Each structure stands twice: as structure tokens, then as C-alpha cells.
Amino acid sequence: MKMNKLRMLTLAGIGMLLAAAPVFAQGAPDNTYSVSMYAKLAAGIGFGIAAGLAGLGQGKVAAAAAEGAARNPGASGKIQILMIIGLAFIETLVIFTLLIMFVIVNAKVA
Numbered sequence: 001m002k003m004n005k006l007r008m009l010t011l012a013g014i015g016m017l018l019a020a021a022p023v024f025a026q027g028a029p030d031n032t033y034s035v036s037m038y039a040k041l042a043a044g045i046g047f048g049i050a051a052g053l054a055g056l057g058q059g060k061v062a063a064a065a066a067e068g069a070a071r072n073p074g075a076s077g078k079i080q081i082l083m084i085i086g087l088a089f090i091e092t093l094v095i096f097t098l099l100i101m102f103v104i105v106n107a108k109v110a
Contacts, residue, residue, distance in 0.1 A: 050097040
């Protein structure tokens with residue numbers, strides 16, 4: 001008796017899932033232009049956040065390099081080289097963010 005009820009519940013659940021399948025076959029909504037507008041706004045805000053945080057990171061790198069050179073003037077050449085490499089990596093991330101922002105802003109929404 002219990003097995004029969006379990007079978008009926010299982011078949012009812014599968015039937016409900018199969019009946020709901022045509023709902024997912026609908027076309028895209030007509031409000032794609034508002035999504036595009038929000039994507040452009042999000043890209044601009046994201047780039048602003050990335051540039052601001054990169055500026056903070058570059059300030060920390062420069063401060064640490066200046067402190068290291070003040071503590072050990074003999075190693076200031078190596079510290080300066082490592083600082084420039086670190087600044088280049090930070091700036092590369094900002095440039096990648098700018099590139100992604102341009103791709104999002106210029107993307108065509110179908």
C-alpha cells in the first residue's frame with residue numbers, strides 16, 4: 001500500500017515537471033534595452049571602483065617601497081625595480097577592466 005502511494009506521488013511529480021516544460025520555451029522578453037542600459041551603468045561603476053582600488057593599491061606599493069628604501073638604502077635599486085613591476089601589474093588590471101568596459105558598452109543586444 002505504501003509503495004503504491006509513493007509511486008503515485010512520483011508519477012504526479014514527474015507529470016507536473018513535464019507539464020511545466022513549455023513555459024521555458026518562450027521567447028526573450030521585450031525589455032532588452034533596459035538591460036543594456038543597466039549593463040552600461042554597471043560597467044561604468046565597475047570601472048570606477050577598479051580604478052579607485054588600483055589607486056589605493058599603488059599608493060600602498062609606493063609607501064612600502066619608500067619605507068624599504070629608507071630602512072636599507074643599499075637595496076633601494078632592487079626595491080625600485082620591484083616597485084615598478086608591481087605598479088605595472090596593478091595598472092594592467094585597470095587596463096583590462098577598461099577593455100572589458102568598452103566591450104560591454106559597445107555590445108549589441110539582440
